[in-house]
Amino acid sequence: MLRQTLHRQGPASLKSILQNPARASTPAIAAISNTLRLQALAIREYSTPSAPSSSPMTTNQGQPKYRHFHTSDFNLQAREVPGFPILEDPLAHNHSIPSFMVGIQNGFLPRQDPLDVLPKEYQALEELLQKMPLTLKDGSKGLLALGQFGEACKSLPQYDLSNVEDSELLSGRFAPQPPTCCPTLVHTT
Amino acid sequence: MIFLRPYSFSHLCQSLCPQQLALYRDYTFVASAYLLEPCDLLYRKTGDYGLGRSVLPKNIAVPLVQVAEKIGAKPFMEYALSYA
Numbered sequence: 462m463l464r465q466t467l468h469r470q471g472p473a474s475l476k477s478i479l480q481n482p483a484r485a486s487t488p489a490i491a492a493i494s495n496t497l498r499l500q501a502l503a504i505r506e507y508s509t510p511s512a513p514s515s516s517p518m519t520t521n522q523g524q525p526k527y528r529h530f531h532t533s534d535f536n537l538q539a540r541e542v543p544g545f546p547i548l549e550d551p552l553a554h555n556h557s558i559p560s561f562m563v564g565i566q567n568g569f570l571p572r573q574d575p576l577d578v579l580p581k582e583y584q585a586l587e588e589l590l591q592k593m594p595l596t597l598k599d600g601s602k603g604l605l606a607l608g609q610f611g612e613a614c615k616s617l618p619q620y621d622l623s624n625v626e627d628s629e630l631l632s633g634r635f636a637p638q639p640p641t642c643c644p645t646l647v648h649t650t
Numbered sequence: 651m652i653f654l655r656p657y658s659f660s661h662l663c664q665s666l667c668p669q670q671l672a673l674y675r676d677y678t679f680v681a682s683a684y685l686l687e688p689c690d691l692l693y694r695k696t697g698d699y700g701l702g703r704s705v706l707p708k709n710i711a712v713p714l715v716q717v718a719e720k721i722g723a724k725p726f727m728e729y730a731l732s733y734a
Contacts, residue, residue, distance in 0.1 A: 556667055576672035583673070590676055593683060605683060608691050611703065614684050619709035622716040625670055 548572070585618055670721050671731060677714040678727040681706055 541547075548564030551572040560571040579587040593610060594603040604610040685702045692700040711725075718725040727733065 560667070560671075571671075573668050575675070576668050579672055579676060580669065586676060586680070589680065593680075605687065605690065608687065610683055610687050614680065614707065614710060617680075617709050620713045622673060622713045622720070625673060625717060625720065626667070 583620060585616070586620065589613060589617055670717055673713070674717045674721055674723060675732050677710065677717060678725075678732045681710050681714055681725075682727050684710060 546562075548562055548567070551564050551567045552558065553573045555572075558572075560573065561569070562572055563569055564572065579590075589604075591597075592604050592613065595606040597603045604613050685706060687703070689699045689702050692698055715725045721731070723731055
């Protein structure tokens, strides 16, 4: 309402007075006076630090009262959502809970680190991926740089992944691999 | 007021495990590299991409579909599960 009043009355009255100062009527001057009064009121309202409750809040007259957003509002508005726990421990070995959970250590990333190297069961695929990048780790050209990747794919066996589970990992059949660079990352960088 | 229909993430809760994710990630890279290799070669030679391969061989396609179904993903490179 304040804004509407300012926009409607102020500019029109001011314009007519500036064009014909001698003919400035009493109602026009009164309108400008009223406009200035409302403007001052609005500035006072905007600049007054308001109560740290919901925004926008309502005054006693039923008019919405807006205020600037402040970062401290996060502390006042943020609250824990029931059933949405924040993990302090990523529980990397727990496979009964979802991989994508929000935690202090993992943030929004999965709880477990990805496998750098595939298990020995998929050695042919792993070797193909290691040879795939444009530039290999030793600086030489890879299959994609040489244009030989398509031909190399013909020798890839067709693995049956219909029963792939992590039971092998859970039972410790595959020892932790030494930290090596992920072939996919080499390719992308 | 609009109420959003709750999505089911039960498939994600049950089956996202490191080995499946790693296989999915690697097979999607193999599939994309295989299909787009001609484009890369042509681009380096002429500056034009041309067309990629039109057929993905079954030794790549079948395992990719199998592992994608297990983790509830589409059998092609995805942002969240492949290169993010």
